[in-house]
Amino acid sequence: FHTERLRGASDRLRESLAALDYSRTPSAPFFCNVTGAQMTDFSDLPDYLARQMISPVRFTDELAAMEAAGVDAYLELGPGKVLTGLVKKTIKGRKAANIDTPAALQKAAALFE
Structure with a gap:
């Protein structure tokens, strides 16, 4: 790609x-x-x-x-955390999470409450 x-x-x-x-x-x-x-x-x-x-x-x-x-919060959907890592390195102090499993969805939901 x-x-x-x-x-x-x-x-x-x-x-x-x-x-x-x-x-x-x-x-x-x-x-x-x-x-x-x-x-x-x-x-x-x-x-x-x-x-x-x-x-x-x-x-x-x-x-x-x-x-x-x-934009002040970022979600990456799917396997891998490359984009989430880039967000955290590029834009300091912003919430970012990867969602690739139901457990990760729960964790992200808590982060963004």
């Missing part, structure tokens, strides 16, 4: 997603690690998702944009 070696798969993903309806805009702010900024235009979501496969991740830029927008 995140490499030009996936260009063919990226193109096929774009073609497959083009037939779906993307007329709904998310109700919560959406930050994009392709650009490192908040995403407000969702008119070409298939292209964005295809670019996600081949573009470098701009996670620290994304965190800076989220911080500037007032």
Whole structure:
């Protein structure tokens, strides 16, 4: 993922997603690690998702944009804690937790009370 070696798969993903309806805009702010900024235009979501496969991740830029927008808590969903660790290193004093099991969900719920 995140490499030009996936260009063919990226193109096929774009073609497959083009037939779906993307007329709904998310109700919560959406930050994009392709650009490192908040995403407000969702008119070409298939292209964005295809670019996600081949573009470098701009996670620290994304965190800076989220911080500037007032985000003060971060949850990483799924296995691994790489992103949670990056949040803790990059933005001091913010709550961050990984949720990969039911027990981790309980622990995160207590952290964010």
